[in-house]
Amino acid sequence: MAIDRILTLVCVDCIRPLSTVNALRQSVPTTESNTTEQVAPESLVPPTTTPLKKPIRQSVASAVEPVTPYNLSIARLMAAGLHLGHSTSLWEPATLPFIFGTREGISIINLEHTLVYLRRACNVAREVALRGGSILFVGTRPGFQDLTIEAARYCDGFHVSSKWIPGTLTNRHQVLGRHAAPDPEDPGRPPKTYKPDLIVLLNPLEHKIAISEAQLNNIPIIAITDTDYDPRLVAYPIPANDDSVRGVELIAKVISTAARDGLHRRKQLLDQREKEKKLLRKQHSSKY
Structure with missing residues (x-):
């Protein structure tokens, strides 16, 4: 009997909340229907002045300060992975002044030297562009083609992103002459070809021929030299990791920005002279 009494009490307690819930459910649709009748369809359409949402990648890129030759820091270089060298078995003894130490069989590059040499390379690119020289960007590794083209276009330079043809500098009349436009005044004359005043080499290990041709033509080279490459073979080495696409992109962008600043300065000087x-x-015409 006691058990039956308890069950009846439980059932009565369960029925009471259900009744209240049902009452609430019946009252909710009426309020919703009233609110939907009051809302106009035009208010549901966003106005044309509402800004569109940007993708996360674009919003993050716009929020982060772009890297320029004037805000370089060791933290930015380390974030790009430029401090990671090659295995100690591939170590080039000439890179000893640029090595900070070793970690698990990998040479670690001292980014203090990288920062100094990168700033020097930026100054060289800026001065070459200021004096009206042409800059050639060379990067042929997989993943380097797009950033090489972008860096060259940003500073109105030239680029080699597919393959270095032997004789491009030493036999340029034959290699480049067929691609040059003919002289409009004398079409029979061989077209003119020009040499770059500076070469920015992003992967020098695969371009021994290009370095030899540049040395024969007295063309200075800015190159990213890893721990497995002799930095004495180029005029302006930058000790850094040449396998990191993000790091190479940072270096190419910074040098291109410096060259663009030189072009802008040159344009200002020419306008001032004019x-x-x-x-x-x-004044001369007013006197006479």
């Missing part, structure tokens, strides 16, 4: 010439002509 204004001075016009002013002198005006």
Whole structure:
């Protein structure tokens, strides 16, 4: 009897909440229907002035400060993986001044030297562009083609992203002459070909022929030299990891930005000289 009494009490307690829930459920649709009747369809459409949402990658890239020759730091170089060298079995003894130490059989590059040499390379690229010289970017490894083209276009330079043809500098009249435009004044004359004033080499280990041709033509080279490459073979070495696509992109972008600054400065100087010439002509004509 006691058990039956307890069950009846439990059932009564269960029935009471269900009744209240059902009452609430019956009352909710009425309120929703009233609210939906009051909302206008035009208010559901967002206005045209509402800004579109950017992808996460673009928003993060815009929030992060772009790397330039003026805000370089060791932290940025380390984040790009430029401190990781090759195995100690591939170590080139000439890179000893640039090595900080070894870690699990891998040579660690001292980024303090990398920062100094990278800033020097930026100064060289800026001065070459300021004096009206042409810069050639060379990067032929898989993954380097796009960043090589972007760096060259950003500073109005030239690029080699597929393959270095032997004789491009030493026999340029034959190799490059067929691709050059003919002279409009004298079509029978051989087309003119020009040599670059500076070469930025992103993977020098695979371009021994290009380095030899540049040395024969007295063309300075800026190259990323890893721990397995002799930095004495180029004029302006940058001790860094040449296998990291992100690190190579950082170096190429920084050098390209420096060259672009040189072009901008050159344009300002030329405009200033042109204004001075016009002013002198005006003063000369006013006298007579």
